[in-house]
Amino acid sequence: MANNKNFLQNVVSEMKKVSWPTGQETVRYTTVVMLTVIFFLAFFYALDLGISAIIDLM
Template sequence: MNNNNNFFQNVVSEMKKVSWPTGQEVVRYTTTVVLTVVFFLAFFYVLDIGITALIDLM
C-alpha cells in the first residue's frame, strides 16, 4: 500500500512541473494542425486525380 501512495505522490509532483498550454495556444495549435491536414488532403486529392487522368489516357 505504501508503494501506491509513493507512486501517486510522485505523479502529483511531476504533474506540477508540467507546463500546460494556454487556451489561446491550444486554439492556435489545433488550427495549425487542421489547416495542415486540409492542405495535404487537397494536395493528395489533386495528385490522385492527375494520376488517374494520366492512366486513363493510356
C-alpha cells in the same frame, strides 16, 4: 499499498512541473494542425486525380 501511494505522490509532483498551454495557444495549435491536414488532403486528392487521369489516357 505504500508503494502505490508513493507512486501517486510522484505523479502529482511531476504533473505540477508540466507547462500546460494556455487556451489561446491550444486554439492556435489546433488551427495549425487543421490547416495542415486540409492542405495535405487537397494536395493528395489533386495528385490522385492527376495520376488517375494519366492512367485513363493510357
